[in-house]
Amino acid sequence: MSGQGPAVDKGMTTLLGCQESYACGGSDEAAFECDECGSLQCARCELELHRQERMRNHDRVRIAPGHVPFCDSCKGDSSCPVNGGRLRAVVRCQGCKTNLCLDCQKRTHSGVNKRKHPLTPYPPAIAPQDNCLAAGESHMEILKAELEKVSSFILVDEREEMQVKDVEDFVSRLRCKSDELLKVVSIFGNTGEGKSHTLNHTFFLGREVFKTSPTQESCTVGVWAAMDPVHRVVVIDTEGLLGAGANQGQRTRLLLKVLAICDVVIYRTHADRLHDDLFKFLGDASDAYLKHFTKELKATTTRCGLDVPLSTLGPAVIIFHETVHTKLLGSDKPSESVERLLQERFRKLGLFPEAFSSIQYRGTRTYNPPTDFSGLLLSLEQQLDNNTTRSPRSASVIYKALQALSERFSGEIADEHMASNSFFPDEYFTCSSLCLSCCSGCKRSMNHLKEGLDHEAKQRCRYSAQYDNRIYTCKASTSPNATPVHVEVYLRG
Numbered sequence: 001m002s003g004q005g006p007a008v009d010k011g012m013t014t015l016l017g018c019q020e021s022y023a024c025g026g027s028d029e030a031a032f033e034c035d036e037c038g039s040l041q042c043a044r045c046e047l048e049l050h051r052q053e054r055m056r057n058h059d060r061v062r063i064a065p066g067h068v069p070f071c072d073s074c075k076g077d078s079s080c081p082v083n084g085g086r087l088r089a090v091v092r093c094q095g096c097k098t099n100l101c102l103d104c105q106k107r108t109h110s111g112v113n114k115r116k117h118p119l120t121p122y123p124p125a126i127a128p129q130d131n132c133l134a135a136g137e138s139h140m141e142i143l144k145a146e147l148e149k150v151s152s153f154i155l156v157d158e159r160e161e162m163q164v165k166d167v168e169d170f171v172s173r174l175r176c177k178s179d180e181l182l183k184v185v186s187i188f189g190n191t192g193e194g195k196s197h198t199l200n201h202t203f204f205l206g207r208e209v210f211k212t213s214p215t216q217e218s219c220t221v222g223v224w225a226a227m228d229p230v231h232r233v234v235v236i237d238t239e240g241l242l243g244a245g246a247n248q249g250q251r252t253r254l255l256l257k258v259l260a261i262c263d264v265v266i267y268r269t270h271a272d273r274l275h276d277d278l279f280k281f282l283g284d285a286s287d288a289y290l291k292h293f294t295k296e297l298k299a300t301t302t303r304c305g306l307d308v309p310l311s312t313l314g315p316a317v318i319i320f321h322e323t324v325h326t327k328l329l330g331s332d333k334p335s336e337s338v339e340r341l342l343q344e345r346f347r348k349l350g351l352f353p354e355a356f357s358s359i360q361y362r363g364t365r366t367y368n369p370p371t372d373f374s375g376l377l378l379s380l381e382q383q384l385d386n387n388t389t390r391s392p393r394s395a396s397v398i399y400k401a402l403q404a405l406s407e408r409f410s411g412e413i414a415d416e417h418m419a420s421n422s423f424f425p426d427e428y429f430t431c432s433s434l435c436l437s438c439c440s441g442c443k444r445s446m447n448h449l450k451e452g453l454d455h456e457a458k459q460r461c462r463y464s465a466q467y468d469n470r471i472y473t474c475k476a477s478t479s480p481n482a483t484p485v486h487v488e489v490y491l492r493g
Helices: 043-049 102-108 129-148 167-174 195-203 248-261 276-303 338-348 374-385 395-408
Strands: 032-034 039-041 060-062 091-093 098-100 118-121 153-156 183-188 223-228 233-237 264-269 314-323 356-365 484-486
Touching (some): 039 043, 043 374, 098 102, 153 248, 153 395, 167 395, 183 248, 195 264, 195 374, 248 395, 264 276, 264 374, 276 314, 276 338, 276 395, 314 374, 338 356
Parallel strands (some): 183 233, 183 264, 264 314, 314 356
Antiparallel strands (some): 091 098, 153 223, 223 233
């Protein structure tokens, strides 16, 4: 065998490994290609590298099966306008750590020193280079055709009433299969922050699946849903916080029901700095979720006979922060992780959002419109691929969970509860009945009578001659806490 040619093992299968070795040591499989870094990167390296301020706006794409990277050495065929005319590599030189097309490999490795460098071949590119533009346009046309079929529909109105009659109707409107496993993504934020716009550009290539409006009035009332045909996720648009409409208590409570069925929640803010209201909302939502919804989700699994247990751990949260005049969070403290800075803000406010599986920050600074949503999409895809805490489930399970929560936590909220310091006071979720004798409130959950559970007061009742609500105790007992044998509790509904 001649020793003049490069060492190429033509029979080997090329595994696209991470070429950065920044966080993984080079052992992980590549998941992204960063054009500006000029390398393939695993999920860990991509995340750690692009947390740095100078690299945050790098253009990177997720690697699909059969992916072949670009040549690092040449400009390629300038007649092809896609990707600046760069050609796909045919080999990777393990000695130089570069990806090379055939011409560049011959040009740069013809010398004696580099001729014996070990080369790893890449599989042939799926699309021929002379058809690169046509292939890109064809893919985009197919994608646009799929998105043309997508339309949003109202799922729950502002009075917390379900607007989809049954599971079959829900599946039909989503245009999915009844046994298809799905995940759910929703968005929260103050009114006017551009939530619907964010969903349209992140999931639907800017097509107005969710209605947007330039007027002062909020264009999203209630909860709307649509199916993303690319990622196969249910996307939910919600009404904005701090709106001017009626029934604000019920509308706020509705948000927590949506949060309970979601796998990923986007909190959208356009403020130049992260306000305390954001942390207060997430902290209060976490407390209410753990106190009122965890038990109900377990009960729903049993009561509805669901074949997939509902996770009692809350969704992952992505804070999507867009600034214009100010730096992004953590850009002036590169040695500290952004997540640590978020936790510090929660701690200073005395809040501990333990219900959420994770809280992640994704910022973008818009010097000139339009807004760049690619970073948000990358974060969403990473979370959707993670099935550690929340697994995908059928549309039937999603619908039944929301229906059960809507039936359990419903009814009008008294005006006196609207002035609470909390976004989600207990009164939004507990029985509103009061004892006629002592005026103590019932501490059980809403609509507990449907399950055959009687009212239970928060404190010991006092005697009232009007209701003769005496408690009879056993005289034979010598214990200071005599055993009650009869009690009558009067409650007002």
